[in-house]
Amino acid sequence: MSPTETELGSLQHQAQAWWMRLHSGEATRADADAFRQWATRSAAHAQAWRETMRVWSSLDPLLAEEAARLALPARKPARLFSWQGMSHALQSPGRRAFLGGAVAASVTAGVVAVYPPLGLWPSVEELAADYRTGTGEQRQLALGRDVNVQMNTQTVINRVGTGGGAGAETVGLELVAGEAEIALDGSASFFVDAGGGRLQARVARINVRYTGPQVCVTCLEGRVTVSVAGQRRMLEQGSQLFYDKSGMQEPVGADLAGVGAWRTGVLSFDRMQLSEVIAEINRYRPGKIFLRNDELGRTQVRMQIALRSIDNAPAMIHELYGARMRSLPGGIVVLS
Known part of the structure; x- marks a missing residue:
């Protein structure tokens, strides 16, 4: 039989x-x-x-x-x-x-x-980090009384302290990769290193995203000083800027609701190219979605998806935009 x-x-x-x-x-x-x-x-x-x-x-x-x-x-x-x-x-x-x-x-x-x-699995650098989140995971850190950090998916952070040992005071963080919201409410200055630049603040709430060649810094509350490649700028509440190792762009007004959307458990896309949407979904979904159609990738997309239903994203794209879908082991999906 x-x-x-x-x-x-x-x-x-x-x-x-x-x-x-x-x-x-x-x-x-x-x-x-x-x-x-x-x-x-x-x-x-x-x-x-x-x-x-x-x-x-x-x-x-x-x-x-x-x-x-x-x-x-x-x-x-x-x-x-x-x-x-x-x-x-x-x-x-x-x-x-x-x-x-x-x-x-x-x-x-x-x-x-x-x-x-x-x-498909964490790198050595991720495993050796002080704090990290896996795909689709978020984590809250309380580093003393004055520093609170909300880590988004696929985020790697190292703590910078004074002296040695477990009781060393935390004076800064290195954002190796990913995205984090950092709330500061102390008398001493605190710094965040990311992508070759340094952010410094005393009382502020900032969102830092380092998921590509550039770092995006958004000042949600208070003010923060951004220093990179010999340049230095003060970022006020409601503004953001991008920088890389060569320098920084001029500050612009920020969509604060959009910047913090990841904390609500929903991804919202409005007139964004499908290729960019898939890149963002890949940060939250185990495996990998590949788009093998450049023309389809330029399609302007409007959609919302709850993070708890992120596995349904390829099927939604298939139904809404007519993409052909092939599922492979390990959460890998090829759309064309």
């Missing part, structure tokens, strides 16, 4: 889980032994594994694109993020071939740990 559809579906999920485990950089010899027992249990198990390898092999171009986007120095993206050698080893009937492939894959494990393809 052939396996039922329910059984096949379950085996496919198991195969995908094995794939992620074996390529996480944390797989052990015991994992290897357990996997071989699973993969040789039946023809259905073997078929589920072959199908999983076929799907992930089709992701190689996407992985190469992501590596190229990151512009890793002195690396070849296609080689870095291709696990073809590991896949061949896993198909081999010999134990030595399998273990040899596993060892070869472990050589690149350190690289994919530092530069995780498609953001």
Whole structure:
């Protein structure tokens, strides 16, 4: 009797889980032994594994694109993020071939740990940070009586203190990546370093976003001094500016409601290009959405989506804008 559809579906999920485990950089010899027992249990198990390898092999171009986007120095993206050698080893009937492939894959494990393809797991830098949030996670920090920090999704922060030890006073923060709202109510000046610039304030509430080449600083209350590349400006309540390591732009009026929308649990887009909408959704949704249609990417979008329903975003885009949708393991969706 052939396996039922329910059984096949379950085996496919198991195969995908094995794939992620074996390529996480944390797989052990015991994992290897357990996997071989699973993969040789039946023809259905073997078929589920072959199908999983076929799907992930089709992701190689996407992985190469992501590596190229990151512009890793002195690396070849296609080689870095291709696990073809590991896949061949896993198909081999010999134990030595399998273990040899596993060892070869472990050589690149350190690289994919530092530069995780498609953001499927935290990088070494994220794991070593003082505070971090995962995809879709938000976190509140109270750093003493005078400093409160609300961390948005995919945010990495390091604490800067005076002296050493756990009791050291916090005098500043480094925003390595992501977005945070920082409320200050103290007599001493507090600083935030992000993207080559420094923000300083005593009594203020500011939103800092560092999710691309530029840093966006919005003064929600009080005032904050922004310093970068020898330039210095005072930012007043209700204004914002962008800067990078080369300098800063002139301050402009801020849409305060839009800046703080992430704290309400709803993403709202009004006349924003679909490509930009997908980039924002990718910050909150596990996996990755790829848009393979430049013309569709320029479509002006109006939509709202609750963060608790963020997994439904690809289906909403499919229904509202006619995008073709293909779902792959690990939360990866290709729209075209």
